[in-house]
Amino acid sequence: MQHDHSSRGVPVRAGQETTRRTFLRNTLQTGMGLGVTLTIVNGRVQAQETKKKLGSKPITLNVWHTEPNPKSQKAFDQIASDFNKEYPNITVKQQGMGWGEHEGQLLASLAAGSPPDISHAIQYVTPSLAAKGLLEPVDDVIHAIGKDDIFPHIRDVGAWQGDHWYGITHGWGAEILLYRRDWAEKKGLQEPRTWADYYDWLKAMNEPPGHYGLALTGTPGFFVNEDVYMFTGENGGGIWKEGGRPNLSNDHVYGALEHYKKLTEFMSPGWLGHKYVDNLAAIASGKVACTPTWGRTVGYIEKYSPDIADPEHFKPMDFKPVGPMNPGPAETHMFTQNDGEQWVVYKQGKNKEAAIEFLKFFFRNENYVKWCDSVPIHILPIKKSLFNSDEYLNHPERQKWKFWLETQRKLLENKRVMPLIMNREPDSRIPWLMEVANSGILPDMVFDVIDKGKTPQEATQKAEARINKLIDQVKPTIKKG
CATH class of the missing domain: 3.40.190.10 (Periplasmic binding protein-like II)
Structure with a gap:
């Protein structure tokens, strides 16, 4: 822990004159440089x-x-x-x-x-x-x-x-794919690095009705926002043009929507009604093999599966798999969400x-x-x-789940993380992100494809028109930027 030294005096022996030289010498002896003292x-x-x-x-x-x-x-x-x-x-x-x-x-x-x-x-x-x-x-x-x-x-x-x-x-925290390591090792499965490998991996891990391969959150739409922008990033794209207009009618987003639809093959039929906390409980209690999640899931694992609450049974994947349009491998080009x-x-x-x-x-x-x-x-x-600091790193839970902590830090330092509905750093200055995120337009686009049978092209065209209309309504309220 770093302590506030502002209340500490300089030690002076009885009868010792506190001259400038004595003050500096005693200051240095107590491990405080002059610059620190002045600060x-x-x-x-x-x-x-x-x-x-x-x-x-x-x-x-x-x-x-x-x-x-x-x-x-x-x-x-x-x-x-x-x-x-x-x-x-x-x-x-x-x-x-x-x-x-x-x-x-x-x-x-x-x-x-x-x-x-x-x-x-x-x-x-x-x-x-x-x-x-x-x-x-x-x-x-x-x-x-x-x-x-x-x-x-x-x-x-x-x-x-x-x-x-x-x-x-x-x-802050980085979203990772948490999976049952023990189940994967029994099947001889390696962590997937591409979407194609991911489908094969999920198929092998999917054993209904005992457990499903994957759990995604279906409600509220906030979480669908998360998945669709991340899948677009995994596929090498972004959902915004320079200047902040929507960038949905392109192969990166079409591929992300098809990917979303493909993943439903490995999920519970009722997943659209599942909430975030439902999925934390599901992975912790052995009802699913894999779910995108966060570090707070540790508490659920310890609650539902205390006997196997350890990294030998639950592990975050090193990287999220990437789509076919991503220009590089998962190790250098994966994309995930930064929560903060x-x-x-x-x-x-x-x-x-x-x-x-x-x-x-x-x-x-x-x-x-x-x-x-x-x-x-x-x-x-x-x-x-x-x-x-040692005080931070030596916390028992951080020692136990050290790999999970280190994985998140590596993703941050390599800039593989971005906040919700931002795929590029310039996206973070778009002044209508809040309105679009709360509008339900992106979840509607997803549900049009995976639940209503529309093509990605139809769904994205409709969503772009709605977002552009919303932007035109918001623009008069902008005072700066």
Whole structure:
């Protein structure tokens, strides 16, 4: 753990004169360089100035986030309590809720002119809200953390809008294909690297009614958005043109839709009604052989299959397989999703300065590690210093599932991950991503092909027309970008 040394004095023996030379010598003896000392002094001054600005008037910060699980709520309460000790006049109240509920409530609060002081925003939400002038820059938080201490791909994609950072990721994770390693090894199966190999692999692993080869989430449409943009990326394409118009009528997307349809052969007939948590339980309890998922699945494995909750039975694939139009192999050209809602501060908020100070406090390593430890393989730190620390890496769950952790970091550092409905980094500045994601147009396109018998060409043409119409409706609300 990195400790705050600001309250530590320089040790002086009784009767010893504290000269400048003595001060420097003792400072060096305690492992603190002069530069660090000056930084601490400056930090004290800045903290004192901030406290003066915030005054003594009681302030309540309302914070909404998308981690409703009890462990995360407990960690947040501890961080909020410690913040209150430093700023006694500021009380931080949290409200954790699921993604679907969160976004609906957030948009309603913005429409009413009464948003929370701080909230999570899915990465595609941040560009849309920033373009409408609704967000306060969080540059001060970025610089307080240390710009270079944040993984650049996490720091910038979605948050940097050309002039400021408008969001900062609370924690990230990469979607992987989790499979029953023991079942695959019994059948002598190697991890697939292409879609064609993947179909053969799933066919061999598919043993209904005992278990199915694959589970995808059918509802809500949010998760269908995820799969169709990822399949397009796996096939070497993207769903947006330069400038932000839809790019759906092409062979990359046609192939992604055919791939989606092919995968249904290895899934339960009722999959369209399956929710995300249903699939976590299904892979954990042995009802499916493989599912795209996240690190929080570890908790489900330990709940449903405690006797085999280990990497010998459950393993993330090294890479996701790639489609026939991808120009390179899976090892260098695979594509997957980066999950990482961003903390944002609202211009309409009454306590913007206090909100910024709380976020600075939240990301101090001694506080931030509590948050990351609440879901150890899923809420991964944005800070390299914390990710590399022994305190973080020596957590028992991270030691046990070390490969899962390392796989995600490699995918991030090799830029094989992108946020939801963004296939290229420039996509992260498209100002209507939120509206398209919430419109249901992309799920309708998928269901037209896999459930209603339309061709990919028919489905994409219809979807493009609907998205273009939606963009024309949104454009008058854009104030910047």
